[in-house]
Amino acid sequence: MTYDAAETRYDTMQYRRVGKSGLKLSALSLGLWHNFGDVDRLANQRAILRRAFDLGITCFDMANNYGPSAGSAESNFGTIFKADFKPYRDELILTSKAGYTMWPGPYGDWGSRKSIIASANQSLKRTGLEYFDIFYTHRPDPETPVEETALALDQLVHQGKALYVGISNYSPAQTHAITAIFKDLKTPYVVSQNRYNMFDRTPEESGLFKTLEEEGQGAVVFSPLAQGLLTGRYLNGIPEDSRAKRSDSSHLSVDQVEAKLDKIKALNAIAEGRGQSLADMSLAWDLRQKPVASVIVGVSRVSQLEDNVNALSKLDFTDADLAAIDKVLRG
Numbered sequence: 001m002t003y004d005a006a007e008t009r010y011d012t013m014q015y016r017r018v019g020k021s022g023l024k025l026s027a028l029s030l031g032l033w034h035n036f037g038d039v040d041r042l043a044n045q046r047a048i049l050r051r052a053f054d055l056g057i058t059c060f061d062m063a064n065n066y067g068p069s070a071g072s073a074e075s076n077f078g079t080i081f082k083a084d085f086k087p088y089r090d091e092l093i094l095t096s097k098a099g100y101t102m103w104p105g106p107y108g109d110w111g112s113r114k115s116i117i118a119s120a121n122q123s124l125k126r127t128g129l130e131y132f133d134i135f136y137t138h139r140p141d142p143e144t145p146v147e148e149t150a151l152a153l154d155q156l157v158h159q160g161k162a163l164y165v166g167i168s169n170y171s172p173a174q175t176h177a178i179t180a181i182f183k184d185l186k187t188p189y190v191v192s193q194n195r196y197n198m199f200d201r202t203p204e205e206s207g208l209f210k211t212l213e214e215e216g217q218g219a220v221v222f223s224p225l226a227q228g229l230l231t232g233r234y235l236n237g238i239p240e241d242s243r244a245k246r247s248d249s250s251h252l253s254v255d256q257v258e259a260k261l262d263k264i265k266a267l268n269a270i271a272e273g274r275g276q277s278l279a280d281m282s283l284a285w286d287l288r289q290k291p292v293a294s295v296i297v298g299v300s301r302v303s304q305l306e307d308n309v310n311a312l313s314k315l316d317f318t319d320a321d322l323a324a325i326d327k328v329l330r331g
Helices: 044-053 074-090 111-128 146-158 172-185 208-215 256-272 278-287 300-311 319-330
Strands: 015-016 024-026 028-031 059-061 095-100 130-138 161-167 189-195 218-222 291-295
Touching: 015 291, 024 028, 024 291, 028 300, 044 074, 044 208, 044 300, 074 111, 095 111, 111 130, 111 146, 130 146, 130 189, 146 161, 146 172, 161 172, 172 189, 172 208, 189 208, 208 218, 256 278, 256 319, 278 291, 278 300
Parallel strands: 028 059, 028 291, 059 095, 095 130, 130 161, 161 189, 189 218, 218 291
Antiparallel strands: 015 024
16 A cells, blocks of 8 residues: 555654754654564554654664664564655755674674674665664764774764764763864764653753753654553553563563552643643653654554653743652652
8 A cells, every 4th residue: 555644744743953963863763673673563663653654753763783683673674665755865964873883793792883884884785775864873882992882983974975974872081082083074963862751861961961962963852661661561561561561571571560669650630631642741851852853752552652752741840840850760
């Protein structure tokens, strides 16, 4: 069936400038980390991507190793892009990353020029794209000189394989170091991607957000719902089909849920007082930070995506709201 994007797709979505650049991102991005691998139904993936764009989400976030299996999320996206989204390429921000283990041997990992350039070429082939709008180094490499990683990303821009570049999981000191090199090279480095949610405030507390503001870069944040903790999923017990109960889950356990349950319930009460779900409040809480241009959401169903977009209808927080949330989090 031919896909025609909704004519109303830009009516309600918010678009935020990335730092001091000219680029704007949809306030919510769709992440392909989970639910887009070769173990997932392609029809469901297609439905999610279509609905995301119809809702005005223009940013689709990938990485070389997303799946499972590694690479399959990009391959599946490439199949769907060719069938549905090719006519809309100039309306999309498509991103990928290199830096985590992707193939055997010494070159399929980390941040060497060899690894980054090879990985970017593989990702372009899997997706069928001519270029990425943003290409990231996925994590800092403790053994590769930061100049080498920066020059590799700069090369991708000069080769026409990336319009902008970004960094991910970098500390404030590491961010300062690579930013200085990008400035000398005049590389269009615009964004840092990091985990950020109510239970992991590292970018806020470490000074990373302050660093990005000072340097003129923006932030894109992931795991805004703390792997499902900041939803209503666990308010009345731990469902048998939940991520926490899955034996193969390395990101959330029953012990983690139980340790946070009192705080989850207290935060939910605050959200109800605001007329929001806990998930909506959690997304809005991330978006309150000035450097944050977009929050990456991951969904397994179209209905979850539609619920996430509801967060944009109430982004304001009173001082009392923020104080109450902070009291719960620090309690």
